[in-house]
Amino acid sequence: MVDFVFWLLSYVIPFLAVLTIIVFVHEMGHYLVARWNGVAIQTFSVGFGRELIGWNDKHGTRWRISAIPLGGYVRFLGDMNEASVPDPEIARNIDPALAPRLFVNKSVWRRIAIVAAGPAANVLLTFLVLYALLLGYGRYTIPPVIGEVVAGSVAESAGFQSGDQIIAVDGYAVRGFEDFQRYVATSPERPVAVDLDRGGTAMVLTLVPEAVQVEDRFGNNQRIGRIGVSRNVEETDVTLYRPGPVEAIGMTVEEIRFIIQRTAAFIGDFFVGRGDVEQLGGPVKVAKVSGEVATLGVVALINLMALLSLNIGIFNLLPIPMLDGGHLLYYFAEALRGRPLSMRVQEMGFRFGFALVLALMVFTLFNDTIFAHFGILR
Structure with a gap:
């Protein structure tokens, strides 16, 4: 029992605290830009699965904390599911007064702005945290x-x-x-x-x-x-x-540029045979690192949160359906063609994206636990 409590306090709680903040900021980016563009928002959820706590605001949005705290989503009115796949049936039968507020009925550039706002919010969080730490601690x-x-x-x-x-x-x-x-x-x-x-x-x-x-x-x-x-x-x-406020902006931007460049290089290594799969980490590894960093103090954990936020923002921009980057790929294609891709093509893409993301999650989870535990990759 003592070991379980130690594990819970040392690893699970720091990990969930970090992840919840990152997810909330990401989804808040989508939410705010969607609200500014007059989109009707059905649900704002931190976590997936069964609702634990929830309430409705004056705009009709259901705010909820769900049972599986490994992500989150903003669901717009007219979406088929949490991945923001549009439901053509709802779009056809919607009250004409609500039709202009459907996400799918907004211009392609407004939809691009709404989707890009999530990763942008992650980058902004990273900037604000690193900037504040640099000014506060030098x-x-x-x-x-x-x-x-x-x-x-x-x-x-x-x-x-x-x-x-x-x-x-x-x-x-x-x-x-x-x-x-x-x-x-x-x-x-x-x-x-x-x-x-x-x-x-x-x-x-x-x-x-x-x-x-x-x-x-x-x-x-x-x-x-x-x-x-x-x-x-x-x-x-x-x-x-201790840099001044203006110099600290440049230093923080350079740090973010460095992290993005090195992250891209790390991913690129796997395409040229230099990658080390042991360095890939899923939720178990992130929880372990969060717990380890938490032992170094709150400041170190906040710094880790900023770095993870940036990496999650970058990951979400990958052109994979189910991720923000996949949606952006569809919308840029629509902007170039002058009309949306067919629902069949979009559905096939989402299925492929779901399978790819699921496979990556399974692999990283397997890598975190089985491989690391038995030392297969060492």
């Missing part, structure tokens, strides 16, 4: 100066020398040695361009970090890039840097 940095270059390493082959000051990696500004480590670590077996200053001379060196497996503080295996350098031990000054 960041500790160590001068980005190379100390030792390991003999026979990737760095030595690329021409790095002791005393080099790192300026940027792949166009991302390096403000401290920790930036340099992070940019390299997130690029295993991918070329990176490093801008540096050597005795007043600007140089650009290109190298490919080797992929290595390391164990983090929680005992999880991570695949990272390594080039074989260490920081200058003489540069021991750890400084707290």
